[in-house]
Amino acid sequence: MDNYTIADNFSLLSKLMDIHGEDSFKAKSFASASFTIEKLPAQLKETAPEDIARIKGIGSSTNKAIQEMLQTGHLSLLENFIIKTPPGILEMLKIKGLGPKKIATIWKELEVETLGELLYACDENRLTLLKGFGQKTQDNVKQSIEFYFSNRDRFLYAEIATMAQELEKRLQQMLAPALVSLTGQVRRTEIIIDEVELVVSAAPAIIEQQLSAIPDFTLVETTDHSQLWQHQQHVKMRIYSCLPEDFAKTLFITTADAAFLEHFDADGQAAALLNGATSEAAIFEKAGLDMIEPCMRNGGLALDLAKRKQLPTLISPEDIKGIIHSHSQWSDGVNTLEEMATAAKAQGLEYLVISDHSRSAFYANGLSIERIQAQHQQIEELNKTLAPFRIFKSVEADILYDGSLDYSDEILATFDLVIASVHSILKMTEEKAMARLLKAIENPYTTILGHMTGRLLLSRNGYPVDHQKIIDACAANNVVIELNAHPRRLDMDWQWLPYALEKNVLISIDPDAHSIEGYKDVYYGTLAARKGGLTKEKNLSSFSRTALETFLQQRRAARIN
DNA sequence: GCCGTTTTCGGCCCGACTGTTTTCAGTCG
Numbered sequence: 038m039d040n041y042t043i044a045d046n047f048s049l050l051s052k053l054m055d056i057h058g059e060d061s062f063k064a065k066s067f068a069s070a071s072f073t074i075e076k077l078p079a080q081l082k083e084t085a086p087e088d089i090a091r092i093k094g095i096g097s098s099t100n101k102a103i104q105e106m107l108q109t110g111h112l113s114l115l116e117n118f119i120i121k122t123p124p125g126i127l128e129m130l131k132i133k134g135l136g137p138k139k140i141a142t143i144w145k146e147l148e149v150e151t152l153g154e155l156l157y158a159c160d161e162n163r164l165t166l167l168k169g170f171g172q173k174t175q176d177n178v179k180q181s182i183e184f185y186f187s188n189r190d191r192f193l194y195a196e197i198a199t200m201a202q203e204l205e206k207r208l209q210q211m212l213a214p215a216l217v218s219l220t221g222q223v224r225r226t227e228i229i230i231d232e233v234e235l236v237v238s239a240a241p242a243i244i245e246q247q248l249s250a251i252p253d254f255t256l257v258e259t260t261d262h263s264q265l266w267q268h269q270q271h272v273k274m275r276i277y278s279c280l281p282e283d284f285a286k287t288l289f290i291t292t293a294d295a296a297f298l299e300h301f302d303a304d305g306q307a308a309a310l311l312n313g314a315t316s317e318a319a320i321f322e323k324a325g326l327d328m329i330e331p332c333m334r335n336g337g338l339a340l341d342l343a344k345r346k347q348l349p350t351l352i353s354p355e356d357i358k359g360i361i362h363s364h365s366q367w368s369d370g371v372n373t374l375e376e377m378a379t380a381a382k383a384q385g386l387e388y389l390v391i392s393d394h395s396r397s398a399f400y401a402n403g404l405s406i407e408r409i410q411a412q413h414q415q416i417e418e419l420n421k422t423l424a425p426f427r428i429f430k431s432v433e434a435d436i437l438y439d440g441s442l443d444y445s446d447e448i449l450a451t452f453d454l455v456i457a458s459v460h461s462i463l464k465m466t467e468e469k470a471m472a473r474l475l476k477a478i479e480n481p482y483t484t485i486l487g488h489m490t491g492r493l494l495l496s497r498n499g500y501p502v503d504h505q506k507i508i509d510a511c512a513a514n515n516v517v518i519e520l521n522a523h524p525r526r527l528d529m530d531w532q533w534l535p536y537a538l539e540k541n542v543l544i545s546i547d548p549d550a551h552s553i554e555g556y557k558d559v560y561y562g563t564l565a566a567r568k569g570g571l572t573k574e575k576n577l578s579s580f581s582r583t584a585l586e587t588f589l590q591q592r593r594a595a596r597i598n
Numbered sequence: 599g600c601c602g603t604t605t606t607c608g609g610c611c612c613g614a615c616t617g618t619t620t621t622c623a624g625t626c627g
Contacts, residue, residue: 062610065611096599172617173617
């Protein structure tokens with residue numbers, strides 16, 4: 038083992054000791070040993086133990102640890118700390134601006150254990166609530182984590198979409214008159230993107246020659262049909278090269294996922310349909326099918342619907358009539374309630390459902406019963422001046438560990454609607470998660486089930502749930518299922534929308550906005566919803582104000598009293 | 599954990615910089 042490795046081990050040991058709240062002078066001595074060793078002119082493995090003992094800053098314990106590393110290749114003291122540290126906490130040490138003390142605070146105070154959760158806590162403005170943290174620290178941490186994530190090889194659609202569209206335009210200009218189109222995952226608006234894929238009607242050599250001129254891109258792989266380019270510190274780009282007369286065919290084939298193509302070719306007629314096609318529309322026409330939008334070219338469902346002439350008219354962003362699920366300064370939001378409402382009205386929306394956090398969400402400044410009453414007074418006053426725009430009184434009530442909601446029935450009854458979500462103790466078996474969720478769904482005051490699995494895409498898996506049973510329970514209890522539109526959540530997953538629609542369960546595309554800026558996330562929620570075949574009729578946030586009022590009255594009459 | 603003397607137990611603490619404070623805590627090179 039060389040000096041650098043030994044020094045690194047001591048450095049990490051020191052940080053972990055600080056994170057775990059060990060005596061800071063002890064931790065410091067390992068840090069200074071690390072510093073000293075890194076600068077030693079001679080290798081420790083070639084130095085006699087008694088000579089090592091004479092080095093300033095290395096005492097008997099450190100020397101013993103050095104000998105252990107030299108003899109066994111391990112440092113048991115360090116390994117013991119690693120075992121009791123979640124991997125996400127170790128990863129936080131890679132984030133600029135975060136040292137042991139801050140990480141310990143984040144871990145202990147926020148109960149955040151992964152970078153994904155930490156990023157989300159920044160989005161929700163929760164870091165600034167911690168002592169010793171301010172706006173700048175939160176901004177730095179957020180930026181730092183995003184940078185870290187951007188160096189990984191998978192991306193959220195929202196992180197990639199703009200860049201992909203700009204790339205498409207740029208290539209169209211560079212390679213004209215060749216045809217260029219986005220295809221694959223991006224064209225299907227998948228929620229997670231591995232590669233930006235494009236079809237280009239030009240020869241590989243020409244594409245390579247042109248793209249080599251862009252300094253940001255490096256060619257990493259060439260196959261018969263495609264080239265893979267790596268953008269510096271960014272996503273990979275795959276380019277399918279084809280003849281101009283094969284453009285429609287290639288676009289069709291590369292847009293769809295494998296299961297869709299398999300279904301499409303179930304009778305072995307695909308080749309005949311594709312060859313010589315001048316457009317995708319012509320392919321569908323020749324196949325006797327209505328045009329299936331690229332976003333629905335996953336699996337076989339859309340093809341079955343198309344064969345029966347039952348393709349739905351998909352919801353689109355302009356079908357959103359109000360903001361459901363939002364947070365203001367009353368809890369952990371950035372903007373005041375008045376600002377949130379005024380902005381929603383100015384955007385042409387008909388209503389705002391304000392759902393600040395409930396009292397157990399202490400980390401998010403959740404509302405005490407007194408503060409709920411004060412907020413309701415303010416809502417009533419604002420509604421007088423904003424009418425016909427309306428603020429609906431809501432709350433994002435924590436589903437507690439036993440499945441009960443965070444307030445008594447008397448308090449829950451004062452809201453127009455209640456969004457019930459799990460925020461704490463996310464590590465559960467499926468059995469526990471199901472019992473907890475089902476109890477919350479059966480609560481007559483629960484109107485909407487918020488972010489069903491608690492997942493954070495690319496960074497945290499949700500707790501395990503039996504989707505089918507949850508959907509069945511929502512159907513039985515007339516509970517709306519949220520499609521949380523935050524691009525890192527998109528929870529419930531769109532893959533379960535067909536089943537929910539079959540069971541006649543309403544969906545609600547909700548931004549979970551913690552600022553006015555957050556409203557724009559409904560766009561991503563809508564894209565995900567389209568993949569699952571959602572229509573505006575089945576989306577609660579597409580209801581007009583009056584339709585929502587009627588729905589809530591009827592639901593209340595049926596479920597309560 | 600290390601050090602060292604007024605010497606075996608009590609104090610130790612890179613300095614510059616940032617950010618959050620209103621005199622300091624934490625991070626980083």
